[in-house]
Amino acid sequence: MKAKIAKISAVMMSILILMIPMTAFAEETSYTYIYDYWGDVQDSPDLYSVCRVFTSSDLGLDVMLKNPQSIYCYKDLIYICDSGNNRIVEMKRTSTETMEVVRIIDSFQGGEGPNTFSNPTDIAVSEEGEFFIADQGNARILKLDSGLNYMMEFVKPVDNTLDKDLVFQPKKLVIDTAGRVYCIATGINKGLVKYESDGTFSGFIGATPVDFDWTDYVWKKLATQAQRALMESFVPTEYDNLFMDQEGFIYVVTGAPDDADLKTGEADAVRKLNLIGNDILVRNGEWNIVGDLYMGSGGGYDGHSYFADVTVLDNDIYVCLDRNRGRLFGYDDQGNMVFAFGGAGNMDGYFRQPVSLEHSGYDLLVLDPLDGAITLMIPTEYGKLVYQAIDQFDQGDYTGSGESWEQVMQINGNYDLAYIGIGRSLLRQERYREAMDYFELKYDDENYSKAYKQYRKEWVEEHIVIIVIVILALFLVPMTVGRIKAIKHEIDTDEFFTRRN
Numbered sequence: 001m002k003a004k005i006a007k008i009s010a011v012m013m014s015i016l017i018l019m020i021p022m023t024a025f026a027e028e029t030s031y032t033y034i035y036d037y038w039g040d041v042q043d044s045p046d047l048y049s050v051c052r053v054f055t056s057s058d059l060g061l062d063v064m065l066k067n068p069q070s071i072y073c074y075k076d077l078i079y080i081c082d083s084g085n086n087r088i089v090e091m092k093r094t095s096t097e098t099m100e101v102v103r104i105i106d107s108f109q110g111g112e113g114p115n116t117f118s119n120p121t122d123i124a125v126s127e128e129g130e131f132f133i134a135d136q137g138n139a140r141i142l143k144l145d146s147g148l149n150y151m152m153e154f155v156k157p158v159d160n161t162l163d164k165d166l167v168f169q170p171k172k173l174v175i176d177t178a179g180r181v182y183c184i185a186t187g188i189n190k191g192l193v194k195y196e197s198d199g200t201f202s203g204f205i206g207a208t209p210v211d212f213d214w215t216d217y218v219w220k221k222l223a224t225q226a227q228r229a230l231m232e233s234f235v236p237t238e239y240d241n242l243f244m245d246q247e248g249f250i251y252v253v254t255g256a257p258d259d260a261d262l263k264t265g266e267a268d269a270v271r272k273l274n275l276i277g278n279d280i281l282v283r284n285g286e287w288n289i290v291g292d293l294y295m296g297s298g299g300g301y302d303g304h305s306y307f308a309d310v311t312v313l314d315n316d317i318y319v320c321l322d323r324n325r326g327r328l329f330g331y332d333d334q335g336n337m338v339f340a341f342g343g344a345g346n347m348d349g350y351f352r353q354p355v356s357l358e359h360s361g362y363d364l365l366v367l368d369p370l371d372g373a374i375t376l377m378i379p380t381e382y383g384k385l386v387y388q389a390i391d392q393f394d395q396g397d398y399t400g401s402g403e404s405w406e407q408v409m410q411i412n413g414n415y416d417l418a419y420i421g422i423g424r425s426l427l428r429q430e431r432y433r434e435a436m437d438y439f440e441l442k443y444d445d446e447n448y449s450k451a452y453k454q455y456r457k458e459w460v461e462e463h464i465v466i467i468v469i470v471i472l473a474l475f476l477v478p479m480t481v482g483r484i485k486a487i488k489h490e491i492d493t494d495e496f497f498t499r500r501n
Contacts, residue, residue, distance in 0.1 A: 031349065032341040034415065037286055037443050039293055042414040047330075047339045047383035048364060050348040052097050054374040059091065059101050065372035070172070071356045071365055074125040077102070078360075080367065080374070081120045081134075088123060088133070093360065096378070110150030114138055122172045132181060134170040141170050141181060141195075154181055157193055157201040174244040182242065182250060189238045191277060192250070205277030206252060207236040208268075237267075241356075245312040249274060251281075253320060255306030262290045262304055269307045270320060270331075284446060285335035291322050292340075300344060301325050309357040311364075315390050319357060319364065326351035328364065332390065336417055339383075351375070362387055382411055389421055398428040416442045427451050432458060 032046045056064040066084025073079075078099065080089040087106035091099045107116045118137025125131055129146035141154035156168035169186040170193075176182075179197030182205070191207035237256040244250050250273045257267030270289050272281035287293060291305025301324065308323035316333040327342035343350045356367040362384075364377045379387060389404035402425035409418040423438035424447065432455035439448035460467065 031343060032339055034337055034340060034417075035287060035293055036414065036416055039287065044339065044415065045382040045412055046341065046380050047386060048328075048341065048377040049380050051363075051376045051378045053348055054099055054376065056372055059089075059099060061089070061101065065089070065369075067369050068367055068372065069355055069369065070122040071358045071367040071374065072123050072125070073358045073360045073365070077125075078358075078365070078374075079123050079125070081123055083119050083121055083136075086117045086119065086137075088117070088120060097376075099374075105148065108142070108144050108148040108150055111142075111153070113140070113153070115150070121170070124173055124175045126175055126179065127177070132173060132175050134173050134183065136169050136171065136186075139168040139170075141173060141183060152199050154183075154195045154199050159201070159204075161190070162188070172239075172241050174242055174250060176244060176248055182244070184239050184242060184252075186238075189236045191236065192239070192242065192252070192273075206239075206250070206271065206273040206279075207277070208239075208254070208271075209236075240307065241309040243310050243312055243318075245316070245318075246314060249280070251310045251312055251318055253307035253310045255304075255308065255323065259295045259304050262288065263295070269305070270310065270318070281335070282333060283335040285331070285337065286443075287337070289320075289331055289335055291320065291327065291329050292325060305329070308355055311357050311359045313359055313362060315387060315394060317387075317390065319359070321354055321357040321366065323354055326354060328357070328366070332417070336420065338386065338417060346371075349375070349377070382408070385411070386417075389418075393421070393425060393428075398425040401425045402429070420444050420447065423447055423451070427454070430454070430458075 032044045032048075033041050034044050036042050052058075063085055065080065065082050067082075068080050069083040070081040071078065072081075076093050078091045078093060080091070082089050085106075087104055089104060090102045092102050093099050109115065117133065117135050119135075120133050121136045122134040123131060130151065131142070131144040131146075131148070133142045133144070135142050139156065143151045143153065145151055154170075156162075156166070166187050170183045171186050173181055173183040180202075181195040182192045183195075185193055188204075189207070190204040192205050194202050194205055196202050237254050239252045239254050240256075242250055242252045252271050252273060253269060255269065257269065261267035262269060265288050268279070268281075268289070269291065270281060271279045274280050281289075283289060291307065292301075295304040297303075303324060305320075305322040305327070306324035307320045309321040310318055312318045317330055317338055319328055319330045321328055322342070325342070326344040327340060329340045330338040332338055341349070344352065346352065351366060351368045352370040354366050354368045358365045358367075362379050366375045366377070367373075368375070385404060385408050389401050389408060392398075392401035392404055402422050405418045405421035405425065408415060409422070412418065419438050419442045423435045423442075423444065426432075426435035426438065427447065427450065432451045435451040436448055436455060439445075439451060
């Protein structure tokens with residue numbers, strides 16, 4: 001009997017021992033990660049946590065959301081383009097974790113055309129409360145006042161380079177403070193369609209650059225029509241989405257380039273356009289801004305990250321939504337990765353086919369049409385600390401920023417951005433020697449060069465007297481010695497002195 005009890009105890013102990021490391025592994029694994037200097041994945045504490053997932057029933061909607069395509073935040077209001085139901089749902093965020101439907105917008109007053117929507121795909125609201133709606137099924141962009149009265153519409157551009165049979169299908173839009181409209185339209189690959197505030201079409205801006213091989217170009221000229229039809233066309237790429245930041249710059253994203261062009265940097269997944277359409281995005285990070293660096297098949301994923309949307313926080317961190325892998329990638333204004341998290345799945349914080357991303361303050365909202373759900377994500381304490389360090393630096397509080405980055409580094413010693421952040425704060429405090437040490441630790445050559453240049457200048461200024469003395473000594477001592485030798489030689493060779501001796 002004792003032998004049986006001993007055996008049972010031994011088996012139970014073995015099971016417990018096997019369970020302990022499994023539990024520890026589950027606790028230590030995080031779904032947030034970053035890439036280090038070598039391109040290796042490093043686990044990171046979560047910068048965001050899921051606050052709540054809102055479904056149609058949670059919002060109290062009698063008609064379920066059907067293929068919603070866009071989410072937009074305006075002050076404390078949130079708008080969903082419920083494209084499949086030809087309506088716009090206006091909601092209000094009543095607290096951190098609650099939203100309530102304010103009204104359903106499915107029609108308006110006035111105008112000569114239909115006063116209802118057909119497949120609305122995007123919305124923007126001006127500071128005056130005017131609505132701009134991409135009414136794709138009706139081939140127009142509507143402008144309505146705050147009372148939903150018709151004001152004007154923007155229609156197909158009059159341009160000789162466009163196909164006459166092309167149906168105008170506005171897909172995404174933004175507006176600037178002057179009321180100008182910039183939109184992405186299906187089938188138009190010349191960049192963004194730009195309208196003046198009076199509805200006048202004023203041109204295309206920001207078309208993606210096109211590179212081609214001259215041998216392919218010559219071959220196209222010699223090939224038959226059937227052969228040319230099978231060859232790749234040298235045309236710009238259509239954008240998938242856009243966002244205008246608080247300074248008026250437009251961020252655009254596309255998932256169309258292939259893996260090879262993204263890896264080499266010949267194509268861009270993200271661009272930042274100024275008013276004339278030039279790309280001014282800073283790319284000082286170690287890696288191209290493409291989302292996941294590993295683009296092959298495996299783990300349920302196939303191909304590169306496909307950026308379907310982008311939003312820009314007030315501290316210039318821009319977050320890209322990966323439709324292919326269900327992830328969010330955050331980058332700072334220098335192109336360094338701040339965070340990456342998410343994945344494909346049905347759990348909170350994972351997505352099936354996300355299409356739209358928006359922010360409210362530092363909170364993020366993700367719209368997934370397959371689930372008909374809105375995921376609200378809020379910064380964790382660690383995330384707030386990271387944002388605090390970035391905000392303090394932008395506000396000129398370099399000492400405070402350095403101290404905040406120190407706290408971040410104590411929590412996550414693998415976070416390259418913390419070392420670089422401390423180095424940048426020391427650089428602004430004119431503590432160049434210390435800044436060089438932090439930049440050297442994370443192989444930040446560019447910032448190291450800046451710090452070294454200033455440190456060298458500072459060292460020269462402090463030791464200028466010694467430097468001058470040394471330089472004078474290097475010149476004067478040889479001259480003095482030479483002069484003494486010359487005088488001695490003259491004395492030795494003078495006839496008068498020679499006869500006396």
